[in-house]
Amino acid sequence: MSLAEHTNGRPYAKAASKLFAAACGGCTLLCVLTLLFLLWNILAYGWGLLSWDFLTSFPSRFPEKSGIYGSLIGSLYLIGLTALFAVPVGVGAAIYLEEFAPPSRWRSFVQTNIANLAGVPSIVYGILGLGLFVRSLGLGRSVVAGALTLSLVVLPIVILASQEALRAVPRSIRQASFALGATQWQTVWHQLLPAATPGIMTGVILALSRALGEAAPLVALGTATYVGFVPTLSTLWQDDFSAMPMQIFTWTEEPKKVFHEIAAAGIVVLLTVLIAMNAVAVLIRHRFSKRLSW
């Protein structure tokens, strides 16, 4: 290092170097402080309004009676169904691309396509959902239509994360399995999937966190912003529903300041569910990584 700070002929070189390091460090500090400032603001506005009543009431014209119950349950149904649609398809596509498809032009075409889908704005998926699920399939503004749309939004995330998890399983595991006479699918089912589960789960939780927070596709679908009932299993594909991000959007749009505080309380609930989901992911990863060691 002492050689690296050689400054012969350039008296300010050392100072410039220090200044640059400080500027870069300052950028990093600013990023972290911004995050803390934003989170603190949300908590400071929303904490006072959080109560059991807020969690168990439907939204209302009267701010003091308003609650998040309908959209909280709606969101839970929504991400449950999204997981049901997106996880099997996403993991299946990843298995195909990593284990079955030979390197070919078709495979790199599918791969490029997935990378592009990951960059398509979510509102465009909303327009697709509107044309395909809401209108052509006649699903209306139901939870199923919302979940199908969000599944398409998060599918690239699930596929890419699962591919990475499968790629991380050592080659020797596959060779050992084939040497014992297992077929391709038996190798995948009994060896690769259990080994890749922690990585896949991380991707799935990331995808579901995204689905939980997405409002843009739901707006394009025409999802309701006020419902006085919660979805039931038997009417999932016909009844209207609302979701937390939609509810927060509506409250933020209200000109009255009281509604902004309710929106902040709603955000605290949304972020709590997000944190809980990520905690589950950490636990699962921990459990599985203890069981498997190479």
Next chain:
Amino acid sequence: MASATANAASKPASPSFGRRLESCIHALLIGCAAISIFTTVGIVLVLLVESLQFFRDVSIVEFLTGTKWTPLLSPKHYGILPLVCGTMLVAGGSALIAIPLGLGTAVYLSEYASPTVRDVVKPLLEVLAGIPSVVYGYLAVVVVSPIVRAVLPSAGLFNAVNACVVVGIMILPMIVSLSEDVLRSVPRSLREGGYALGANKFDVTVGIVIPAAFSGVVASFLLAISRAIGETMAVSLAAGRTPKMTLDPRESVQTMTSYIVQVSQGDTPADSPEYRAIFAVGLALFVLTLAMNLVAQWILRRVREQYE
């Protein structure tokens, strides 16, 4: 499924069943991968079919070159340029905020930070990336807008600066993590070569590492800007709903995405041209972001080949 495969394995007497199962599964997995292709085809078809309907009512020349966007007023004008202008104003402004800050952070994390600092800062940035867009919209209205109006008294309640600030914060983690990856992939030998010639840390970072990683860093900017162009909820809450051709960030503007939100929220009849306009606007948005993503991926792929 597990027991079925196990049975097939333990009964060598019926190999045809096992083989049939194997090819069934193969077909099923191809189907899963094909869904991603169908999604792209679906997006293009839905956007094209409805846009063609729209272009029966409105000439494509007016749509692409008109400077007035007033579908919900009369007389109706369908020139997309004000929406493009608003979108570019917000995307450009957020890039002005996020690029210096993001590149500085990436350089710090890649070249200067100790492993401990990295382990603390990277997860925090992931939190920043994980905050939903509607939450940023709320922050724009409740937190950022009062600050902006205190600094720029002539700014309205909804203005482009609000949107630039929150979208800038939103795309920041993307720039940091992508740029940092590229900076770290610059081979150690290049840095050591610099030190051997008597360069100091600053010379090596600015004169060797950043130029070597330049194209990858640019690709990360492109991806982030494309994300800013497609950003919806935060922008429609923060920037207002006034389509106009202006580069003054203190004014309220409308972006392509927030027009789609405005129409979807209202009770515009579904067979009217102003409703179909969302498909045409969506098509423009899709083409624009797709082009930027393709260029960025092409650059990133070349960078990866270069250093592998």
